[in-house]
Amino acid sequence: MTPEVGNTEPMSTAATSATIEWIRALPKVELHVHLEGSMSVQTVASLIDRHQLDSSSIWPDGLPDRFSFDGFPDFAKQFFFGLSLLRTGDDLATITADLAATLASQNVRYAEITTTAFTHFLAKGDRQGMAAEEYRDGLNEGRRRAAELGVDIGWVIDIPRDIEMPESAVTIDYLESNATPDGLVAIGLGGYEVGFPAAPYAEHFARARAIGLHSVPHAGETEGAESVRSAIDDLDAERIGHGVRCLEDPELVAELVDRAIMLEVCPTSNDLLQVIDTIDDHPLPRLRKAGLRVCLNTDDPGWFATDLVNELTVATERLGVGLGDHLSMQRDAVAASFASPATKRQTLLALDAISDSDQGPHA
Secondary structure (H helix, E strand, C coil): CCCCCCCCCCCCCCCCHHHHHHHHHCCEEEEEEEHHHCCCHHHHHHHHHHHCCCCCCCCCCCCCCCCCCCHHHHHHHHHHHHHHCCCCHHHHHHHHHHHHHHHHHCCEEEEEEEECHHHHHCCECCECCCCHHHHHHHHHHHHHHHHHCCCEEEEEEEEECCCCCCCCCHHHHHHCCCCCCCCEEEEEEECCCCCCCCHHHHHHHHHHHHCCCEECCEECCCCCHHHHHHHHHHHCCCEEEECHHHHHCHHHHHHHHHCCCEEEECHHHHHHCCCCCCHHHCCHHHHHHCCCCEEECCECHHHHCCCHHHHHHHHHHHHCCCHHHHHHHHHHHHHHCCCCHHHHHHHHHHHHCCCHHHCCCCC
């Protein structure tokens, strides 16, 4: 996804401590989080020190305690500086392990993490392009460290549609190579939807499915229901990243319900990128009332100053999601994931262990 506007003040302030602690303890999965968007201020600071880089042109007053930005150009300047810090496989291992530590602290048992190989392979400025093998090894090491923390990772490698044009085959050729990371489960389609439709990437997705990868494109975020329709018809989408604008087409909604296609919903992201007017206008209640399967996610948690506990808390305090609803949504997310049977079984058993009496307020 391509951010447009926002500031990163946290939205959830009204929740009681008991509610937040219940949500924190809830066993969880996350299906929509971008590795390159997970970098916290602390991680960015450590990478600046590691590579002895000057960040004063980005942050003249020094690295802030919390990222904020005034419109897309300002965000893009900061985000792409952060991307420029990822120069080695060790850097990728570091940010993966940092993300895993955050996930573990929230009792996230399994996460499907999207990473954009294309942006690492190409040289830009003084950053050399990373070799495919180094990229793979960095992700593998990060995944190994995550496992030590009790977090199982599945990788989604996406095509950035506003950067890698359909005539390019960099990402799909890589996916068909022998240099992909362990735990690779799916191909995604990220980037800015407006002006970059999904249909031209149909052959890329067909090739990926032919080697056993699942299809999880972004759609229905910055474009309307027709984008979701194309993701299903042209890319055989099994889940939809975002998808909130599907509500513009009742027939599409009925098909999504009938086919049980999961929507990976990211409320904070939608608010900060002005997909919605305010968080209280978020369509999550309408999506659920329509019978759609949805799960909650963080998208770019480092840059948006959020985490999965915050997303679930916002849903409870601002969007009317009961704690019992969170249990059922997590079960749906497990079912829609591409985790191993063992990971699914263990996570479902952990969810089953939470009785109605444990649900606390707002159940």
